[in-house]
Amino acid sequence: MLEARDEIIKNRAVVADDWALLRLDEGEAADTVTVPVGKVIVPLLVWQAQRAALESRLPDIGVWLASNERPEVLAGDVEKFAVIAVNFPKFTDGRGYSIAYNLRARLGYKGELRAIGDVLRDQLFSMQRVGFDAYATRPDRSIHEALKGLSVFSETYQASWDEKAPLFRRHKRDVQSPDTDIGFGI
Numbered sequence: 287m288l289e290a291r292d293e294i295i296k297n298r299a300v301v302a303d304d305w306a307l308l309r310l311d312e313g314e315a316a317d318t319v320t321v322p323v324g325k326v327i328v329p330l331l332v333w334q335a336q337r338a339a340l341e342s343r344l345p346d347i348g349v350w351l352a353s354n355e356r357p358e359v360l361a362g363d364v365e366k367f368a369v370i371a372v373n374f375p376k377f378t379d380g381r382g383y384s385i386a387y388n389l390r391a392r393l394g395y396k397g398e399l400r401a402i403g404d405v406l407r408d409q410l411f412s413m414q415r416v417g418f419d420a421y422a423t424r425p426d427r428s429i430h431e432a433l434k435g436l437s438v439f440s441e442t443y444q445a446s447w448d449e450k451a452p453l454f455r456r457h458k459r460d461v462q463s464p465d466t467d468i469g470f471g472i
Contacts, residue, residue, distance in 0.1 A: 287311050288322060295410070295433050296398065296420040303422070305348060305369060307402060308332065321347070327371050327400075330355050341366075350402060353381040357388045364395040371422075374403035383416045390417035410435035 289307040293300050305325045310316065310332070317335035321328055327348035333340060340347045348369030351357060364370065370389060372382040382401065389395040400420035401413050410421055414436055423432045444452055 288326075291422055291425070293429055294400070294420055294422045295429060295436070298433070298436055300429055300433060307350065307371070307422070327369055327402075330359065334359075348398075348400075350400075351385055353379050353385070355385075357385050357393060360389075361393055364389065364393050364397075367395075367397055369398045369400055369420075370395060371400040371402045372418075374401060374405055374409075377404045377406055377409070379404075383412065386413070386418050387416040405432075407432040407435035411438050 287309045289309060291303045291307075294303040295301075305327055306322070307327045308319070308321060308329065310319060310329060315335075316329065316331035319332060321332065321336065321340065321343075325346045325348070327350050328336075328340065330349055330351050333347075333349045344366050345368045348367050348371065349360070350371035350373055351360075352373050353375055360367075360370070372385045372389075374382045382403075386399055386401075389399060395417075398420050399418050400422060401409070401418045402422045405413075405421050405423045406427065407423070410432060413421065421432070423429050
């Protein structure tokens with residue numbers, strides 16, 4: 287089944303989406319499914335099964351990972367893809383956050399990292415923190431309302447992909463002496 291969207295959130299703006307997403311229907315096999323012409327994001331299993339044919343179509347082929355798939359299987363290939371997507375099968379499944387972080391931090395992926403599936407406004411700020419820069423939000427929700435989720439917080443405490451230093455390392459403190467400041471030296 288081919289899913290096409292009119293718009294996604296990318297780089298903090300609502301933009302036209304020129305990629306289609308291929309999902310396997312029940313009974314379809316990864317090695318025999320037809321990948322349509324054009325910019326298509328295929329499941330990891332399809333990429334693995336049809337790699338020889340799909341490599342000739344790069345950069346118009348992207349790949350998406352299910353939440354139970356390991357990003358390390360793409361080691362050595364990440365630089366080939368203009369888009370890598372991570373599927374969130376339901377709002378409460380957080381495995382995609384680790385996948386995104388590992389794609390950016392460990393595998394060095396620099397292209398578009400897109401969240402797909404059950405993606406809601408409440409998740410966008412945290413998704414951005416681990417490396418996502420594009421979001422295909424749930425079609426039954428307003429994409430313009432979801433965009434506001436990227437600016438919910440003005441400051442973060444923890445270090446992550448988007449901010450390498452924790453808050454206490456980013457702000458200069460006026461410290462008089464070790465005797466007057468209990469947090470001196472932190």
